Amino acid sequence: MDFSSFGFHDGNVTNLINHRTIDLRHDVNHKLQMHSSMVQRLSLERELEGHLGCVNTIAWNSAGSLLISGSDDTRINIWRYSDRELINCIDTGHSSNIFCTKFVPETSDEIVASGAGDAEVEVGNPNVIWSASEDGTLRQHDLREGCSCPPAGASNQECRNVLLDLRGAAKKSLAEPPKQPLQLKSCDISATRPHLLLVGGSDAFARLYDRRMLPPLSSCTRKISPPPCVNYFCPMHLSERGRSSLSLTHVTFSPNGEEVLISYSGEHVYLMDVNQGSGCVQYTSGDVAKLSSSSPILNGVNMSHQRGATSDEYSTARSCSTVQLKKCRKLVKLAKNCLRDGSNYYYGIEACNEVLDGGYKIDPKLEHECLCLRAALLLKRKWKNDAHMAVKDLNQARKTDSSSLKALLCMSEALSQLGKHKEALDFALAAQCLDPSSVEVAERVEIIQKQLSAAEDEKNKPNDRGAKFESRSGRVISLSDIIYRSEGNSDASQDGPRSEREDSDYDEELELDFETSASGDEGRDADPNVLHGSLNLRFHRRPESAREAVGLNGSSGSPSFSSQSDKTSYQPETVIDMKRRYIGHCNVGTDIKQASFLGQTGNYVATGSDDGRWFIWEKKTGRLIKMLMGDEAVVNCVQCHPFDSVVATSGIDSTIKIWTPTAPEPSMVAGGSAGPDTDNVLEAMEGNQQRLCRTREAILPFELLERFQMHDFAEGAMHPFECAQS
DSSP states (O other), X not given: OOOGGGOOSSOOHHHHHHHTTTOTTOOHHHHHHTOHHHHTTOEEEEEEEOOSSOEEEEEEOTTSSEEEEEETTSEEEEEETTTTEEEEEEEOOOSSOEEEEEEOTTSTTOOEEEEESSEEEEEOSSSEEEEEETTSEEEEEEGGGOOSSOOTTOSOOOOOOEEEEOTTOBOSSTTSOOOBOOOEEEEEEOSSOTTEEEEEESSSOEEEEEGGGSOOOBOTTSOOOOOOOSEEEOOGGGTTOOXXXXXXXXXXXXXXXXXXXXXXXXXXXXXXXSSSSTTOOEEOHHHHHHXXXXXXXXXXXXXXXXXXXXXXXXXXXXXXXXXXXXHHHHHHHHHHHHHHHTOOHHHHHHHHHHHHHSOOOOOHHHHHHHHHHHHHHHHHHOOTTHHHHHHHHHHHHHHXXXXXXXXXXXXXXXXXXXXXXXXXXXXXXXXXHHOTTOHHHHHHHHHHHHHHHHHHHHHHSOOTTOOOBSOSSOBOOOHHHHHOOOOOOSHHHHHSOOOHHHHSOSOEEEEEEEEEOSSOOTTSOOOTTBOOEEEEEEEEEOOHXXXXXXXXXXXXXOOOSOOHHHHHHOOOOOEEOOSEEEOSOOOOSOSOOOEEEXXXXXXXXXXXXXXXXXXXXXXXXXXXXXXXXXXXXXXXEEEEOSSSSOEEEEESSSEEEEEESOOSSOOSBOOSTTSOTTOOHHHHHXXXXXXXXXXXXXXXXXXXXHTTBGGGOOTTOOTTOOOEXX
C-alpha cells in the first residue's frame, strides 16, 4: 500500500524555493537539507574503511568538514568530508572499547575528547567536558584546571569532579522512591539553552537538570543524595512497570531545544515536549491507575487540554479546507477497509495517524470515530504496547462521547489484553447497559467472565513448575520458573501481567548447585567440552535492612538513600508523557543505540536496529518514510551532517557508511547492494517486533545453559554466576 500520494508535512520543494523571493528571512536551506524528497532518495554512497573493530561512535565537527569515529580497536579516526578520505588515525591508549568521541568546539578541531569503558562524553565549550558513566556519576572536567584526578597508581584516588551523583537515583516505578544505583548511558546539552542537561540510564526515566541549580562539585568517594531535577520524562505506560531490564540507551534534544527524543532498550523511541505548557501532557502516579477506571475524565496535572471540542466550540474554530476534509475522509475509509479485511493493520493505523496527528482541524465526531478506529486496529495488530496506546486513544475518545458503545467495547478488549480482566468486565457490563439486546456485547461479557474465572483458578492452584516464594525476606525459584515463558502470540504476553521474577528487585543473591554424574551416560554421546548433570538454581532475596546496609560499591557503612520512613513520606514526581511513538526497529542487542533528529529543523527521526537496518520516520505523525540496510548485524549510530543532505551510520561492522540522496527514484527502501527494492518493509518491521519481545530476561536461561560448556569457564572467572560442584 503506497502512502506517497498523501504527501508529507514539510511542504513542496518548488514552493519553498519560490518563497525565497517573497520572504528574505525564510531560510530555505534549513528545510531543504532533510526534505522528504531528499530522504526518500537516500542511498549508500560509500563505505569508509580504517577501523579493525566495531565502530561505536561517530560525530561531525561544527563546520561539517570532518568526521570523527571511535572503535573497539581503541583508535580514533578522523575523515575528511570533501573526499571521504582518512586523514588521521590516533592511538588513544585506551584499554577498552571507545564508546564516545567528539571534537572540542572552538579549538580549530585540534582537540578531541574520547570516552571508553561504557562511558559517554559530552563536550560543552572549549574548556569544559562532561562525562556520564555507568558508575552513576556525571562528571565535569575543566581543562583549565589541569588534571582533576590523581594519576593511576596514586595512593589517594579522590576526584573532586562529580557534578551529578545519581548512584542512588534509579526508580523501579514512579510511585517508589529512588534507591537503586542508576547506571548512566547517555547525556546531552541543549544547543539553545546550554544550562539544560539531559541524562538517561538504567531505569525508565530521563531526567532534565539545570546546571545553574546544581550543588558544587563533590568528591567521587562521598555519596550524596540525588539533586532535584527540572523534569522527568517517561511514557505513562512504562512508569509503573518496575522492570529492571527497562533502560534508556540514548537521549537527545531537538535542534531548537523544545523537544527530547529518548530510546529504550527492549522498547521503542519516544518524543516528548520539554516546556510545560500547551500540548505538554503531565501525569502523576495516581493518573496511571485512573487510565483503566470507568471515569471518562482524568484528573491529572495539566491533562485538561486533552478534552475534545464541543460542537459549539468547533463552529467558531478554523475548520478544514474542503481538500483537507476530503483527504481525511479518504484516509478514514482506508483505515476502515483495513479493519474490515483483517489485514494491513499497520497501514490502517498510519492512515489514522495522519488524520489525528497531521494538524488538521476536524470535527469531534470524526475525531471520535478515528480514535476508536485506531484503537481497534492497534488491538488487532498486537505489537508491543499497542494495547496501552489503544487505552490512551479510548480515554481521549470517551472525553468526546462518554456514552460511546464502540469506545466501551474496545476499552474492554484492551484491558483484557493487558490482563486486567476485572476492569475489562466493568467496561463490558457498561456497554451491555447501553445496548442490552446486542449479541456482540453479550458474547464479550461471557468471554471476559471466562477469562476472569480462568485467571482466578490459575492464581489459586498450586504451582506445578516448582516452588516460588518462601517469604518476603527469602525465596526460592526453580530454574523452570525462569525458563518458562508464554509462547502465545497475544498482546497479553507483551503488555499483560508480568511474572514475579520481572517484578522483583533483582537485588538478590544467587546460589547454584551443579551435580555431575559419577558414571557415564551410556545412552548419550560423550562430549568432552560439556559437563552433564543436574542443575539447581536459587535466588535469595536479601532483607531490606541488609540491602540498605551495603553501599553501592559493596562497602558497608555508606549513607543510605532511602528508609522505611522515606517510603511513607515520599511524594512521587510529576512526569512528562510521550506525544509520539516511533516503531518498527528493534533495540535489544546493544545498549549504545542512538536515536537522532535529522537536519537543522529536526523534522525527521532516525535510529538503528538489531536487524542491521536503520529507520527514518516523519516526526510529526510517526510515519515511516525510509528503511535502509546499514550493517551486517546491528546499526548503532546515526549522525546527520550539520548542513548537507548526508547521513553517516555505523555499527558492528568495522566500516562507516555514508548516505546521500543519489537514488534515481524515491522509495521507502534503498536500491543497490545495501538493500534491494524488493525488501518487504512490513515483514521486516513485524520481525523486529518479535525480536523486541525477546527480552534479556527471556534469553538469559539459554545463555546460562550455553555457558555450562567447560571451555567457557576460565578458573576464577565465573561472573555473574558462581558455580560449585556438589
